[in-house]
Amino acid sequence: MSQTRVQQKDAYSLILDAIDTGIYRPGDRLVESDLAERFGVSRTPIREALQRLETQSLLARDGRSLIVASLDHNQMSELYAVRTELEGLAARLAARHATEEEIQVLQGMVDEDRKLIDEPQALARANRRFHKQIHLASHNRFLVQQLDLVHRSMALMATTSLAAQGRGEVALGEHAAIVDAISRRDEHAAYKALRDHISVAFVTRLKLDSLKSGD
Template sequence: MQKDAYTLILEAIDAGVYKPGDRLVESELAERLGVSRTPVREALQRLETQSMLTRDGRSLIVASLDHNQLAELYAVRTELEGLAARLAARHATDEEVRVLRGMVEDDKHLLAGDPRALSRANKRFHKQIHLASHNRFLVQQLDLVHRSMALMATTSFAAEGRDEVAMAEHEEIVRAIEQRDGEAAYQALRNHISKAFETRLRVDAGELRLR
């Protein structure tokens, strides 16, 4: 199925092709995506309504998150992700649990590598937990949260030492899901998101360096 302009622009923001502060020009996007300007205009209006884009004079730019917005986003993400892990421990099929285990083992080979590759692997991992929760409404809400995560200019995996710690946290989450321990899975994933937020705050404060 061919992707529409809205999805293509959203994926470009998520992939870092367009970063917070970048200006989006209707004519340039239409040419780049190979579509007419009308669907691009509609997509930009939709993204502005969803606060993914903001106005800078007459121009539309990719939005960015201030400190308070970041804290609010992580507060919601922490609870929803923890709930997804708890439900996954209860409802995931054996096949889904094995896929999670395989992801953790495969991602170990990415350590000390490309932070962007680690970030993509991390998104796949979290998405698999969302799906394994078998709760469509929770998955929808988490999709909205992760869409807003694209408005952060850098990934926490770019911080020195975060990759190994995060992979160990993933291991703990999967172990709890394998053991069908919903409370342990909930706490492990909440801790994982909390540590990611702390890392991001320390990077912003200049306490941690980016690689």
């Protein structure tokens, strides 16, 4: 692989991670020269990475500038509808295919994440790792690819539903129920537990957005 292709991949991953972790938020303007300086990458791979992110609808045009895209209410509803079904399927397949070691990792994540209840951003990162582990435990590469696309779009939401008061503790209880169903190899219960978990997260996010719009 050429150095240019390595840099292009790195530039894409660096910008995507910066969006995912909230360094760049919806509406923020991305400038080639600034990104090249921040990440220590030449402008050519930065330009190519920006074009790729625009093609994936993670960036949008604002005149001649590129900004981090945002989701309107309908787009968010559509995203959650797809996410609910795909995540539920991942849990169902994980109950069928997960190894005992993968289940142990999931159980350990739930226990460790309880230490982060009062840290919404850290808990949000841990939440992404937890869901990714379930995706991998499904042992279905095509499902994992589709869920990766969905979770990239989730980064376009300015806040995490885990920032709502009391949501962190409730979410971890839901995680525990999901892992319990997977460990019992109860495919239907795992599917339902994860679907319910995403549904509650969506309701919480809608409430947060309604409060923000009322300010």
